[in-house]
Amino acid sequence: MRFSLRQLEVFLATARHENVSRAAADLAMSQSAASGALKDLESQFGVQLFDRRGKRLQLSELGAQLRPRAENLLAQARELEQALSGREVAGRLQVGATLTIGNYLAVQMIADFRRRFPAADVSLTVANTERVAEMVAAFELDMGLVEGEFHHPDLETRHWREDELQVFAAPGHPLAGRPALSDDDLLGLDWIVRERGSGTRQTFDRAMHGILPDLSISMELSHTEAIKRAVESGLGVGCLSRISLVEAFARGSLVPLAVPGRDFHRHLNLILHRDKFHSAALSEWLSLCQQSWSDILPGQYGKGEQSG
Structure with a gap:
Protein backbone atom coordinates (compact mmCIF):
# COMPACT_ATOMS: atom_id res chain seq x y z
CA MET A 1 0.00 0.00 0.00
CA ARG A 2 1.46 3.35 -1.06
CA PHE A 3 -0.22 5.47 1.61
CA SER A 4 -0.62 5.22 5.37
CA LEU A 5 -3.60 5.83 7.65
CA ARG A 6 -1.56 8.58 9.30
CA GLN A 7 -1.28 10.37 5.96
CA LEU A 8 -5.05 10.15 5.59
CA GLU A 9 -5.48 11.59 9.09
CA VAL A 10 -3.28 14.56 8.15
CA PHE A 11 -5.16 15.03 4.86
CA LEU A 12 -8.56 15.05 6.59
CA ALA A 13 -7.46 17.25 9.49
CA THR A 14 -5.99 19.75 7.02
CA ALA A 15 -9.26 19.70 5.07
CA ARG A 16 -11.18 20.51 8.26
CA HIS A 17 -8.89 23.30 9.46
CA GLU A 18 -7.62 24.58 6.08
CA ASN A 19 -4.28 24.97 7.83
CA VAL A 20 -1.43 22.51 8.45
CA SER A 21 -0.44 24.01 11.81
CA ARG A 22 -3.93 23.59 13.26
CA ALA A 23 -4.20 20.11 11.74
CA ALA A 24 -0.89 19.15 13.38
CA ALA A 25 -2.07 20.45 16.75
CA ASP A 26 -5.31 18.51 16.39
CA LEU A 27 -3.33 15.31 15.74
CA ALA A 28 -0.72 16.03 18.47
CA MET A 29 2.17 16.04 16.01
CA SER A 30 4.71 18.63 14.88
CA GLN A 31 3.95 20.96 11.99
CA SER A 32 6.96 19.67 10.08
CA ALA A 33 5.79 16.07 10.46
CA ALA A 34 2.28 16.96 9.28
CA SER A 35 3.61 18.96 6.32
CA GLY A 36 5.91 16.08 5.40
CA ALA A 37 3.10 13.52 5.58
CA LEU A 38 0.89 15.65 3.32
CA LYS A 39 3.71 16.35 0.86
CA ASP A 40 4.63 12.65 0.70
CA LEU A 41 1.01 11.67 0.03
CA GLU A 42 0.76 14.10 -2.87
CA SER A 43 4.18 13.27 -4.35
CA GLN A 44 3.64 9.49 -4.16
CA PHE A 45 0.71 9.80 -6.57
CA GLY A 46 1.71 12.96 -8.41
CA VAL A 47 -1.43 14.83 -7.39
CA GLN A 48 -2.39 18.11 -5.73
CA LEU A 49 -4.96 17.71 -2.98
CA PHE A 50 -5.08 21.36 -1.93
CA ASP A 51 -5.03 24.74 -3.61
CA ARG A 52 -2.69 26.92 -1.59
CA ARG A 53 -4.07 30.44 -1.10
CA GLY A 54 -1.84 32.33 1.31
CA LYS A 55 -2.01 30.61 4.67
CA ARG A 56 -5.21 28.77 3.76
CA LEU A 57 -5.28 25.37 2.12
CA GLN A 58 -8.51 24.73 0.23
CA LEU A 59 -9.37 21.33 -1.16
CA SER A 60 -8.68 20.98 -4.85
CA GLU A 61 -11.33 19.40 -7.06
CA LEU A 62 -9.57 16.02 -6.67
CA GLY A 63 -9.19 16.51 -2.91
CA ALA A 64 -12.91 17.22 -2.56
CA GLN A 65 -13.74 14.07 -4.53
CA LEU A 66 -11.44 11.91 -2.40
CA ARG A 67 -12.45 13.29 0.98
CA PRO A 68 -15.58 11.15 1.53
CA ARG A 69 -13.67 7.98 0.60
CA ALA A 70 -10.82 8.89 2.95
CA GLU A 71 -13.31 9.65 5.77
CA ASN A 72 -15.00 6.29 5.30
CA LEU A 73 -11.75 4.34 4.98
CA LEU A 74 -10.42 5.86 8.19
CA ALA A 75 -13.71 5.23 10.00
CA GLN A 76 -13.66 1.57 8.94
CA ALA A 77 -10.04 1.25 10.08
CA ARG A 78 -10.96 2.64 13.50
CA GLU A 79 -13.90 0.27 13.77
CA LEU A 80 -11.62 -2.66 12.87
CA GLU A 81 -9.22 -1.54 15.59
CA GLN A 82 -12.09 -1.45 18.09
CA ALA A 83 -13.26 -4.91 17.03
CA LEU A 84 -9.74 -6.32 17.38
CA SER A 85 -9.57 -4.93 20.90
CA GLY A 86 -12.95 -6.48 21.75
CA ARG A 87 -14.80 -3.13 21.89
CA GLU A 88 -17.39 -3.19 19.12
CA VAL A 89 -19.26 -0.01 20.14
CA ALA A 90 -16.50 2.37 21.11
CA GLY A 91 -14.66 5.42 19.90
CA ARG A 92 -15.75 9.03 19.50
CA LEU A 93 -19.13 10.03 18.08
CA GLN A 94 -19.60 13.69 17.16
CA VAL A 95 -23.23 14.79 17.24
CA GLY A 96 -24.66 18.18 16.32
CA ALA A 97 -28.00 19.51 17.53
CA THR A 98 -30.02 22.67 17.24
CA LEU A 99 -30.72 24.66 20.41
CA THR A 100 -34.05 23.19 21.49
CA ILE A 101 -32.93 19.63 20.85
CA GLY A 102 -29.48 20.18 22.33
CA ASN A 103 -30.72 21.85 25.50
CA TYR A 104 -33.82 19.78 26.21
CA LEU A 105 -33.43 16.34 24.58
CA ALA A 106 -29.90 15.45 23.48
CA VAL A 107 -28.20 15.49 26.88
CA GLN A 108 -30.53 12.80 28.25
CA MET A 109 -30.04 10.77 25.08
CA ILE A 110 -26.27 10.99 25.45
CA ALA A 111 -26.52 9.85 29.08
CA ASP A 112 -28.61 6.85 28.00
CA PHE A 113 -26.13 6.03 25.24
CA ARG A 114 -23.14 6.21 27.59
CA ARG A 115 -24.86 3.88 30.06
CA ARG A 116 -25.42 1.32 27.30
CA PHE A 117 -22.00 1.74 25.69
CA PRO A 118 -19.50 3.00 28.30
CA ALA A 119 -16.57 2.63 25.87
CA ALA A 120 -18.11 5.19 23.50
CA ASP A 121 -17.45 8.92 23.82
CA VAL A 122 -20.15 11.26 22.51
CA SER A 123 -19.46 14.97 21.98
CA LEU A 124 -22.28 17.47 21.40
CA THR A 125 -22.08 20.64 19.32
CA VAL A 126 -25.08 22.99 19.65
CA ALA A 127 -25.76 25.51 16.86
CA ASN A 128 -28.57 26.57 14.56
CA THR A 129 -29.81 24.43 11.67
CA GLU A 130 -27.67 26.07 8.99
CA ARG A 131 -24.46 25.63 10.97
CA VAL A 132 -25.16 22.01 11.95
CA ALA A 133 -25.89 21.16 8.31
CA GLU A 134 -22.65 22.82 7.20
CA MET A 135 -20.64 20.79 9.73
CA VAL A 136 -22.27 17.49 8.75
CA ALA A 137 -21.61 18.25 5.08
CA ALA A 138 -17.96 18.97 5.91
CA PHE A 139 -17.59 15.70 7.91
CA GLU A 140 -16.96 17.73 11.06
CA LEU A 141 -19.96 16.01 12.66
CA ASP A 142 -21.11 12.41 12.28
CA MET A 143 -24.77 13.42 12.22
CA GLY A 144 -27.16 16.19 13.21
CA LEU A 145 -30.48 16.56 15.01
CA VAL A 146 -32.18 19.64 13.58
CA GLU A 147 -35.40 21.62 13.76
CA GLY A 148 -35.15 23.43 10.45
CA GLU A 149 -35.70 22.64 6.79
CA PHE A 150 -32.92 22.82 4.23
CA HIS A 151 -31.72 21.23 1.02
CA HIS A 152 -28.17 20.04 0.44
CA PRO A 153 -27.15 17.58 -2.28
CA ASP A 154 -24.69 15.73 -0.01
CA LEU A 155 -27.01 15.32 2.97
CA GLU A 156 -29.71 12.76 3.71
CA THR A 157 -32.67 13.88 5.81
CA ARG A 158 -34.64 11.40 7.92
CA HIS A 159 -37.87 12.39 9.65
CA TRP A 160 -37.39 11.93 13.39
CA ARG A 161 -40.42 13.22 15.28
CA HIS A 267 -40.85 18.06 11.86
CA LEU A 268 -37.62 17.41 13.71
CA ASN A 269 -35.10 15.62 11.49
CA LEU A 270 -31.93 13.55 11.52
CA ILE A 271 -29.32 14.53 8.94
CA LEU A 272 -26.34 12.50 7.71
CA HIS A 273 -23.81 12.78 4.90
CA ARG A 274 -24.84 10.44 2.08
CA ASP A 275 -21.28 9.07 1.86
CA LYS A 276 -20.76 8.69 5.61
CA PHE A 277 -19.64 5.25 6.81
CA HIS A 278 -21.96 4.03 9.58
CA SER A 279 -19.75 2.75 12.36
CA ALA A 280 -21.20 0.53 15.07
CA ALA A 281 -21.41 3.55 17.38
CA LEU A 282 -23.25 5.67 14.80
CA SER A 283 -25.66 2.84 13.98
CA GLU A 284 -26.48 2.34 17.67
CA TRP A 285 -26.93 6.09 18.14
CA LEU A 286 -29.38 6.26 15.24
CA SER A 287 -31.28 3.34 16.74
CA LEU A 288 -31.47 5.20 20.06
CA CYS A 289 -32.77 8.30 18.29
CA GLN A 290 -35.61 6.34 16.71
CA GLN A 291 -36.79 4.96 20.05
CA SER A 292 -36.15 8.09 22.15
CA TRP A 293 -39.44 9.75 21.15
CA SER A 294 -41.55 7.16 22.94
CA ASP A 295 -39.11 6.94 25.87
CA ILE A 296 -38.78 10.66 26.56
CA LEU A 297 -42.08 12.33 25.72
CA PRO A 298 -44.97 10.60 27.57
CA GLY A 299 -46.25 13.02 30.20
CA GLN A 300 -43.74 15.68 29.25
CA TYR A 301 -46.29 18.22 28.11
CA GLY A 302 -48.83 17.57 30.80
CA LYS A 303 -52.36 16.31 30.34
CA GLY A 304 -53.88 17.38 27.05
CA GLU A 305 -50.79 19.28 25.90
CA GLN A 306 -48.58 16.67 24.23
CA SER A 307 -47.25 17.85 20.88
CA GLY A 308 -47.46 15.96 17.60
Whole structure:
Protein backbone atom coordinates (compact mmCIF):
# COMPACT_ATOMS: atom_id res chain seq x y z
CA MET A 1 0.00 0.00 0.00
CA ARG A 2 1.46 3.35 -1.06
CA PHE A 3 -0.22 5.47 1.61
CA SER A 4 -0.62 5.22 5.37
CA LEU A 5 -3.60 5.83 7.65
CA ARG A 6 -1.56 8.58 9.30
CA GLN A 7 -1.28 10.37 5.96
CA LEU A 8 -5.05 10.15 5.59
CA GLU A 9 -5.48 11.59 9.09
CA VAL A 10 -3.28 14.56 8.15
CA PHE A 11 -5.16 15.03 4.86
CA LEU A 12 -8.56 15.05 6.59
CA ALA A 13 -7.46 17.25 9.49
CA THR A 14 -5.99 19.75 7.02
CA ALA A 15 -9.26 19.70 5.07
CA ARG A 16 -11.18 20.51 8.26
CA HIS A 17 -8.89 23.30 9.46
CA GLU A 18 -7.62 24.58 6.08
CA ASN A 19 -4.28 24.97 7.83
CA VAL A 20 -1.43 22.51 8.45
CA SER A 21 -0.44 24.01 11.81
CA ARG A 22 -3.93 23.59 13.26
CA ALA A 23 -4.20 20.11 11.74
CA ALA A 24 -0.89 19.15 13.38
CA ALA A 25 -2.07 20.45 16.75
CA ASP A 26 -5.31 18.51 16.39
CA LEU A 27 -3.33 15.31 15.74
CA ALA A 28 -0.72 16.03 18.47
CA MET A 29 2.17 16.04 16.01
CA SER A 30 4.71 18.63 14.88
CA GLN A 31 3.95 20.96 11.99
CA SER A 32 6.96 19.67 10.08
CA ALA A 33 5.79 16.07 10.46
CA ALA A 34 2.28 16.96 9.28
CA SER A 35 3.61 18.96 6.32
CA GLY A 36 5.91 16.08 5.40
CA ALA A 37 3.10 13.52 5.58
CA LEU A 38 0.89 15.65 3.32
CA LYS A 39 3.71 16.35 0.86
CA ASP A 40 4.63 12.65 0.70
CA LEU A 41 1.01 11.67 0.03
CA GLU A 42 0.76 14.10 -2.87
CA SER A 43 4.18 13.27 -4.35
CA GLN A 44 3.64 9.49 -4.16
CA PHE A 45 0.71 9.80 -6.57
CA GLY A 46 1.71 12.96 -8.41
CA VAL A 47 -1.43 14.83 -7.39
CA GLN A 48 -2.39 18.11 -5.73
CA LEU A 49 -4.96 17.71 -2.98
CA PHE A 50 -5.08 21.36 -1.93
CA ASP A 51 -5.03 24.74 -3.61
CA ARG A 52 -2.69 26.92 -1.59
CA ARG A 53 -4.07 30.44 -1.10
CA GLY A 54 -1.84 32.33 1.31
CA LYS A 55 -2.01 30.61 4.67
CA ARG A 56 -5.21 28.77 3.76
CA LEU A 57 -5.28 25.37 2.12
CA GLN A 58 -8.51 24.73 0.23
CA LEU A 59 -9.37 21.33 -1.16
CA SER A 60 -8.68 20.98 -4.85
CA GLU A 61 -11.33 19.40 -7.06
CA LEU A 62 -9.57 16.02 -6.67
CA GLY A 63 -9.19 16.51 -2.91
CA ALA A 64 -12.91 17.22 -2.56
CA GLN A 65 -13.74 14.07 -4.53
CA LEU A 66 -11.44 11.91 -2.40
CA ARG A 67 -12.45 13.29 0.98
CA PRO A 68 -15.58 11.15 1.53
CA ARG A 69 -13.67 7.98 0.60
CA ALA A 70 -10.82 8.89 2.95
CA GLU A 71 -13.31 9.65 5.77
CA ASN A 72 -15.00 6.29 5.30
CA LEU A 73 -11.75 4.34 4.98
CA LEU A 74 -10.42 5.86 8.19
CA ALA A 75 -13.71 5.23 10.00
CA GLN A 76 -13.66 1.57 8.94
CA ALA A 77 -10.04 1.25 10.08
CA ARG A 78 -10.96 2.64 13.50
CA GLU A 79 -13.90 0.27 13.77
CA LEU A 80 -11.62 -2.66 12.87
CA GLU A 81 -9.22 -1.54 15.59
CA GLN A 82 -12.09 -1.45 18.09
CA ALA A 83 -13.26 -4.91 17.03
CA LEU A 84 -9.74 -6.32 17.38
CA SER A 85 -9.57 -4.93 20.90
CA GLY A 86 -12.95 -6.48 21.75
CA ARG A 87 -14.80 -3.13 21.89
CA GLU A 88 -17.39 -3.19 19.12
CA VAL A 89 -19.26 -0.01 20.14
CA ALA A 90 -16.50 2.37 21.11
CA GLY A 91 -14.66 5.42 19.90
CA ARG A 92 -15.75 9.03 19.50
CA LEU A 93 -19.13 10.03 18.08
CA GLN A 94 -19.60 13.69 17.16
CA VAL A 95 -23.23 14.79 17.24
CA GLY A 96 -24.66 18.18 16.32
CA ALA A 97 -28.00 19.51 17.53
CA THR A 98 -30.02 22.67 17.24
CA LEU A 99 -30.72 24.66 20.41
CA THR A 100 -34.05 23.19 21.49
CA ILE A 101 -32.93 19.63 20.85
CA GLY A 102 -29.48 20.18 22.33
CA ASN A 103 -30.72 21.85 25.50
CA TYR A 104 -33.82 19.78 26.21
CA LEU A 105 -33.43 16.34 24.58
CA ALA A 106 -29.90 15.45 23.48
CA VAL A 107 -28.20 15.49 26.88
CA GLN A 108 -30.53 12.80 28.25
CA MET A 109 -30.04 10.77 25.08
CA ILE A 110 -26.27 10.99 25.45
CA ALA A 111 -26.52 9.85 29.08
CA ASP A 112 -28.61 6.85 28.00
CA PHE A 113 -26.13 6.03 25.24
CA ARG A 114 -23.14 6.21 27.59
CA ARG A 115 -24.86 3.88 30.06
CA ARG A 116 -25.42 1.32 27.30
CA PHE A 117 -22.00 1.74 25.69
CA PRO A 118 -19.50 3.00 28.30
CA ALA A 119 -16.57 2.63 25.87
CA ALA A 120 -18.11 5.19 23.50
CA ASP A 121 -17.45 8.92 23.82
CA VAL A 122 -20.15 11.26 22.51
CA SER A 123 -19.46 14.97 21.98
CA LEU A 124 -22.28 17.47 21.40
CA THR A 125 -22.08 20.64 19.32
CA VAL A 126 -25.08 22.99 19.65
CA ALA A 127 -25.76 25.51 16.86
CA ASN A 128 -28.57 26.57 14.56
CA THR A 129 -29.81 24.43 11.67
CA GLU A 130 -27.67 26.07 8.99
CA ARG A 131 -24.46 25.63 10.97
CA VAL A 132 -25.16 22.01 11.95
CA ALA A 133 -25.89 21.16 8.31
CA GLU A 134 -22.65 22.82 7.20
CA MET A 135 -20.64 20.79 9.73
CA VAL A 136 -22.27 17.49 8.75
CA ALA A 137 -21.61 18.25 5.08
CA ALA A 138 -17.96 18.97 5.91
CA PHE A 139 -17.59 15.70 7.91
CA GLU A 140 -16.96 17.73 11.06
CA LEU A 141 -19.96 16.01 12.66
CA ASP A 142 -21.11 12.41 12.28
CA MET A 143 -24.77 13.42 12.22
CA GLY A 144 -27.16 16.19 13.21
CA LEU A 145 -30.48 16.56 15.01
CA VAL A 146 -32.18 19.64 13.58
CA GLU A 147 -35.40 21.62 13.76
CA GLY A 148 -35.15 23.43 10.45
CA GLU A 149 -35.70 22.64 6.79
CA PHE A 150 -32.92 22.82 4.23
CA HIS A 151 -31.72 21.23 1.02
CA HIS A 152 -28.17 20.04 0.44
CA PRO A 153 -27.15 17.58 -2.28
CA ASP A 154 -24.69 15.73 -0.01
CA LEU A 155 -27.01 15.32 2.97
CA GLU A 156 -29.71 12.76 3.71
CA THR A 157 -32.67 13.88 5.81
CA ARG A 158 -34.64 11.40 7.92
CA HIS A 159 -37.87 12.39 9.65
CA TRP A 160 -37.39 11.93 13.39
CA ARG A 161 -40.42 13.22 15.28
CA GLU A 162 -43.14 15.85 15.45
CA ASP A 163 -42.93 19.11 17.35
CA GLU A 164 -45.04 22.26 17.75
CA LEU A 165 -44.25 25.87 18.57
CA GLN A 166 -46.23 27.71 21.23
CA VAL A 167 -46.91 31.43 21.55
CA PHE A 168 -46.44 32.56 25.17
CA ALA A 169 -46.36 35.59 27.43
CA ALA A 170 -45.77 36.67 31.02
CA PRO A 171 -48.72 35.95 33.37
CA GLY A 172 -49.50 39.64 33.68
CA HIS A 173 -49.74 40.31 29.94
CA PRO A 174 -53.02 41.98 28.90
CA LEU A 175 -53.89 39.08 26.57
CA ALA A 176 -53.08 36.31 29.07
CA GLY A 177 -56.18 34.19 29.59
CA ARG A 178 -57.80 35.26 26.32
CA PRO A 179 -59.56 32.17 24.79
CA ALA A 180 -58.02 32.78 21.37
CA LEU A 181 -55.95 35.44 19.62
CA SER A 182 -56.93 36.82 16.23
CA ASP A 183 -54.59 38.10 13.53
CA ASP A 184 -55.36 41.64 14.69
CA ASP A 185 -54.20 40.65 18.17
CA LEU A 186 -50.96 39.20 16.75
CA LEU A 187 -50.29 42.40 14.80
CA GLY A 188 -50.59 44.46 17.97
CA LEU A 189 -47.90 42.51 19.88
CA ASP A 190 -44.19 43.09 20.32
CA TRP A 191 -42.42 39.84 19.35
CA ILE A 192 -39.19 38.40 20.73
CA VAL A 193 -38.07 35.63 18.37
CA ARG A 194 -35.14 33.46 17.30
CA GLU A 195 -32.60 34.61 14.71
CA ARG A 196 -32.85 33.89 11.00
CA GLY A 197 -31.22 30.60 10.04
CA SER A 198 -32.72 28.78 13.01
CA GLY A 199 -35.36 26.10 12.56
CA THR A 200 -37.64 27.78 15.08
CA ARG A 201 -37.56 31.02 13.09
CA GLN A 202 -38.33 29.15 9.87
CA THR A 203 -41.45 27.62 11.42
CA PHE A 204 -42.52 30.92 12.98
CA ASP A 205 -42.19 32.79 9.67
CA ARG A 206 -44.12 30.09 7.83
CA ALA A 207 -46.90 30.06 10.45
CA MET A 208 -47.27 33.84 10.18
CA HIS A 209 -47.62 33.91 6.39
CA GLY A 210 -49.79 36.77 5.16
CA ILE A 211 -49.13 38.99 8.18
CA LEU A 212 -45.39 38.44 8.72
CA PRO A 213 -44.22 41.73 7.11
CA ASP A 214 -46.53 43.69 9.42
CA LEU A 215 -45.54 42.00 12.70
CA SER A 216 -43.58 44.07 15.20
CA ILE A 217 -40.34 42.10 15.76
CA SER A 218 -38.80 43.94 18.67
CA MET A 219 -35.92 41.55 19.41
CA GLU A 220 -34.11 38.66 17.69
CA LEU A 221 -32.14 36.47 20.10
CA SER A 222 -30.07 33.36 19.43
CA HIS A 223 -30.75 31.62 22.74
CA THR A 224 -34.00 30.05 23.90
CA GLU A 225 -33.46 30.88 27.56
CA ALA A 226 -32.74 34.53 26.75
CA ILE A 227 -36.08 34.78 24.93
CA LYS A 228 -37.90 33.24 27.89
CA ARG A 229 -36.25 35.67 30.34
CA ALA A 230 -37.10 38.65 28.12
CA VAL A 231 -40.75 37.58 27.91
CA GLU A 232 -40.89 36.97 31.68
CA SER A 233 -39.65 40.55 32.10
CA GLY A 234 -42.61 41.86 30.11
CA LEU A 235 -40.64 42.97 27.04
CA GLY A 236 -42.99 41.20 24.61
CA VAL A 237 -44.34 37.79 23.64
CA GLY A 238 -42.39 34.83 22.28
CA CYS A 239 -42.86 31.70 20.19
CA LEU A 240 -40.75 28.62 20.95
CA SER A 241 -41.01 24.85 20.97
CA ARG A 242 -43.36 23.47 23.59
CA ILE A 243 -40.51 21.21 24.65
CA SER A 244 -38.61 24.23 25.95
CA LEU A 245 -41.59 25.69 27.83
CA VAL A 246 -42.78 22.76 29.96
CA GLU A 247 -41.05 23.81 33.18
CA ALA A 248 -41.89 27.51 32.81
CA PHE A 249 -45.58 26.71 32.28
CA ALA A 250 -45.55 24.33 35.27
CA ARG A 251 -44.16 26.95 37.65
CA GLY A 252 -46.33 29.72 36.19
CA SER A 253 -43.56 32.11 35.16
CA LEU A 254 -44.90 31.99 31.59
CA VAL A 255 -48.36 31.22 30.19
CA PRO A 256 -49.45 29.89 26.76
CA LEU A 257 -51.48 32.04 24.37
CA ALA A 258 -53.94 30.22 22.11
CA VAL A 259 -53.59 30.99 18.39
CA PRO A 260 -55.93 28.47 16.69
CA GLY A 261 -55.81 30.20 13.31
CA ARG A 262 -52.09 29.50 12.76
CA ASP A 263 -50.28 26.20 12.18
CA PHE A 264 -47.16 25.87 14.33
CA HIS A 265 -46.49 22.16 13.71
CA ARG A 266 -43.11 21.08 12.35
CA HIS A 267 -40.85 18.06 11.86
CA LEU A 268 -37.62 17.41 13.71
CA ASN A 269 -35.10 15.62 11.49
CA LEU A 270 -31.93 13.55 11.52
CA ILE A 271 -29.32 14.53 8.94
CA LEU A 272 -26.34 12.50 7.71
CA HIS A 273 -23.81 12.78 4.90
CA ARG A 274 -24.84 10.44 2.08
CA ASP A 275 -21.28 9.07 1.86
CA LYS A 276 -20.76 8.69 5.61
CA PHE A 277 -19.64 5.25 6.81
CA HIS A 278 -21.96 4.03 9.58
CA SER A 279 -19.75 2.75 12.36
CA ALA A 280 -21.20 0.53 15.07
CA ALA A 281 -21.41 3.55 17.38
CA LEU A 282 -23.25 5.67 14.80
CA SER A 283 -25.66 2.84 13.98
CA GLU A 284 -26.48 2.34 17.67
CA TRP A 285 -26.93 6.09 18.14
CA LEU A 286 -29.38 6.26 15.24
CA SER A 287 -31.28 3.34 16.74
CA LEU A 288 -31.47 5.20 20.06
CA CYS A 289 -32.77 8.30 18.29
CA GLN A 290 -35.61 6.34 16.71
CA GLN A 291 -36.79 4.96 20.05
CA SER A 292 -36.15 8.09 22.15
CA TRP A 293 -39.44 9.75 21.15
CA SER A 294 -41.55 7.16 22.94
CA ASP A 295 -39.11 6.94 25.87
CA ILE A 296 -38.78 10.66 26.56
CA LEU A 297 -42.08 12.33 25.72
CA PRO A 298 -44.97 10.60 27.57
CA GLY A 299 -46.25 13.02 30.20
CA GLN A 300 -43.74 15.68 29.25
CA TYR A 301 -46.29 18.22 28.11
CA GLY A 302 -48.83 17.57 30.80
CA LYS A 303 -52.36 16.31 30.34
CA GLY A 304 -53.88 17.38 27.05
CA GLU A 305 -50.79 19.28 25.90
CA GLN A 306 -48.58 16.67 24.23
CA SER A 307 -47.25 17.85 20.88
CA GLY A 308 -47.46 15.96 17.60
